Each structure stands twice: as C-alpha cells, then as structure tokens.
Amino acid sequence: MIDDENKDGATPAQYHTTLRCAAIVNKIEPREIEELAAAGYDGVESRATNVTLEEAREARRVCEANGLKIHSVMKGARFNRDECVEEDVESLRHAIQVAGAYGASSILVVPGAGIPAPALSPWEYRFQFDPETLMVSRISDGDQTPFAEFIAAQNYATTAVRKHLPKVLDVAAYEGVKIGLENVWNNLWHDPNLLAAFVRSFDNPWVGSYFDLGNYVKITSTVECLRALGKGIIVKLHFKDFLVDHSLPNGGSFVPVGLGSNDWLAIRQTLDDIDYNGFATIEFEESESLKLSHRQQVQKFKNFFDGVDILRGV
Helix, strand or coil: CCCHHHCCCCCCCCCCCCEEEEEEECCCCHHHHHHHHHHCCCEEEECCCCCCHHHHHHHHHHHHHCCCEEEEEEEEECCCCHHHHHHHHHHHHHHHHHHHHHCCCEEEEEECCCCCCCCCCHHHCCCEECCCCCCEEECCCCCCHHHHHHHHHHHHHHHHHHHHHHHHHHHHHHHCCEEEECCCCCCCCCCHHHHHHHHHCCCCCCEEEEEECCCCCCCCCHHHHHHHHCCCCEEEEEECEEEECCCCCCCEEEECCCCCCCCHHHHHHHHHHCCCCEEEEECCCHHHHCCCCHHHHHHHHHHHHHCCCCCCCC
C-alpha cells in the first residue's frame, strides 16, 4: 500500500503484486533480443504472427537463452466485416498456435474493424446499454438521432464478435493461450463499464482484457477503468501515457510515460487492489521522442513498479 508519507512518490511503496516489463518487437532477431536482455527487460511482445511454428519455436529458444520470455503476440480480427470473418477466424487460429509455439501465455486481439467516430467529444460520452444483450441505446445526453449510425455499428460489432470469437476458443484452450481483447482507437466499447461487460459476457477463462493504460485517458481516468474491469479480468497491460488537451480533435495526444495525464501512483495502487500480477509492455516509442535508451525506459517501469516518481533517475 502507498502510505501517507509516500503520496508524492518519494520512497518505494509496499505492494503484494508483481509486475514485469516487456518491449514490443517484430520478428525475433537475436541481436535485438541480446540488447533488450542487457537493458533489463523481462520479456517481449511480438507482432510477428505470420511465421511458421518451427520459426516460432526457434524464436522462443533464442529468447529463453537470453533470459527473456515471449509473453504475448498481437493480432487483429475484423469480425464486424462479413466478408473477412472466415479469413480472420483461420488467421487468428494460426496466430494462437504461433503464440503457443513462442511459449506465450496470451494473445492481444483487437476484435473488430474501426467504425467512424460520432460527432461528439470523448469526454461527453454517456453510454447506456442493456446489461444482458449489451446493446447500446444512448451514447450521450440529449437527442440520439445524430448518433443512430454509430450506435447501430457499435451494436453490430458487439453481436459479431460475440458470435465469431468463440470459434477460436478451442485452440486457445489447447495451446494454453489467453485471448486479451483490447480496444484501440477503433471507436468500439469506449465506455469502461461496457468494455467490462463485453469481456465478461464470453464467460470463458480464456477470454479477458488486454488493457492499455493510455487509451482511455481522454474519456475518463485510467483508475476508473481499472476498477470497472476489477479482479481477474485483465490478461496483460500496455504501459503508455496520454496528455489530455480538449483543444485538440482527439482530446489530446500520446506522450512519453510520465509527461501525460495519468496518475501513475494511483494506477499502481489500483493494480495492487485488483490483484494484477504480470507483464506490462512498454508500447510508446520513447527512444525516438526523447532519445531514451532501453535502460532508461526500463528505469521508468521499475519506478512504476516501486511506486516512486516515474521520472526519477531517468
């Protein structure tokens, strides 16, 4: 717990949960893996799912030889595009098998192609939905006529994903790979309570939330989102920051961790409160924006893990 003397993040806090840090990579390259291991990362998350199982097993060997774990992979699935469903189901099944060959315990799945955003500022969302069907009836106060197309597309995506995602759960269970559903900027399931209800609706131990700590800041606080998801639903985390600025079209912009609107001490405490143990993948390319080394990026994460000022020593 964070005691009263450490509300400013000056001294390490005591937590009962354990976090581990990872970097995003494409195809596993031995030299890059050696560099990441030397910098202090615990693992990697790979974008490379279009590889053979033999290639994935060799990548696992390379990582494990350097003390790193390929903990997850990343994949999209356009289940709300009828013409893509069959192709995406087969592609996702293969990606889950690749994840298993990597030795990964999860796969990040973006479930649904993006839909046009409503003419509404993110902080003005006021979702109302049926807790049983998850069908959305309102997204704001006032007349809903201007948002009818958005609401229909939202509901179709929910129905389509709930119909088609179960087609891959057998291979997920066989491979021991949890499916972590992530809402990126595809304008789907923006409300944290709707997201939580959507994930829980599968009622399956192999489906959870891959939660991005920067994706909801323009809508509501990250802490509120974590509390809405609660215990046992988060599969993995992305470690990212967002600076809220209501003068910008998107409500702000992604920035290096520690320079945005996230309250990192409160987030760390909330993760402890909901018993989250596991990986957080550093997603934002800070080395490009601030010329930080891998070691500096890892230091930020270690500060977050310890509940101290996230920029200390960076």
